[in-house]
Amino acid sequence: MATTRPVDASRRSGRARSAIHRAALDLTTEVGFTNVTVEAIAARAGVGKQTIYRWWSSKGAVVFDALLAANENAAGTLDLPDTGDVVADLRGVLRTMVAELAEPANDRLQRAVTAEIQHDRALAGEVVERLLRPQVDAIVARLRRAQEVGQLPPAADPAIVAELLIGPVFHRWLLRTGPLDPAFADSVVDHTVGTPGLGSADSAAV
């Protein structure tokens, strides 16, 4: 029979997707999002252009999906540590976030995505659901545990506190208004949950 078994087709299509994802990320890093073409991604991935268009509507969609898939593969890092010290734990999270945004290849990729989602609302929704939401949820969960043990005032809203932690980091990155270094990460955490009276009593003030 000329037909292949579904399991083979599915395995082959999984391999093609991975190759396309990798090609899209590599090319975006190498030549910048503006200069990437669907043709170049197809050539690098060793597939036909029509294979890409069968799964994605545009260059933006494929680069974006590649970024999301890469992030989901790294999703194991989203389980926030709970050492009992919310300030120390969140400093770790924000230091990682800041370091990732400062890394040149990732910076270029994220800027390409950020430009794209300004005029593509569906992609923006995907960024939020697949990229941002898991991070925010993990932070909120950690803040709730801190609240239960009295390291965050009962009146504080963990969802807003999470925005106070993430917002300044992305804003500084977006507009390049200052260094993205561990000192900045620590300072944001200390001013949000570490200042005496708002955060844990045993953490030092700024």
Next chain:
Amino acid sequence: MATTRPVDASRRSGRARSAIHRAALDLTTEVGFTNVTVEAIAARAGVGKQTIYRWWSSKGAVVFDALLAANENAAGTLDLPDTGDVVADLRGVLRTMVAELAEPANDRLQRAVTAEIQHDRALAGEVVERLLRPQVDAIVARLRRAQEVGQLPPAADPAIVAELLIGPVFHRWLLRTGPLDPAFADSVVDHTVGTPGLGSADSAAV
């Protein structure tokens, strides 16, 4: 004599600039940044295309400059009130900021600019210097006065506190993660300078 006096030329060029600025803003609002062309701006402003290219290098540059000029014309609003209550004053500032970002025409314009500055670093620098810095400076100045009268702990860094106020607002706007309403503005202020122990003693907790 065939030449005009310099003062006339300068007045005429000022009028042309204003017309170009207005045309650039109106067209961006009407058809979106992607669909605006330098030709259309020139036609709407009643000038030749070459007049625009004499002053600006690209569509992005002219739309952007128009936005900045409009903002500078409204710069009188940057003097923050000092009613003696830093929470009330900052709630006012953030409510205005949130309302401006939520306004549809301004939202579209700001998204066009945000997309543009992801790959144009010089324009990004101009946004920061001409658009963001005056707002941040005004907030920092207000926070310093609050610190002098004991409404902000001596250990707090007003520059970081300003980022905690502005960052979450822009991040929520950028990714559309929640409503941009007065309740959100108030909540950000209350969690940053209004929570007991961190902000003024006489302001209510969230």
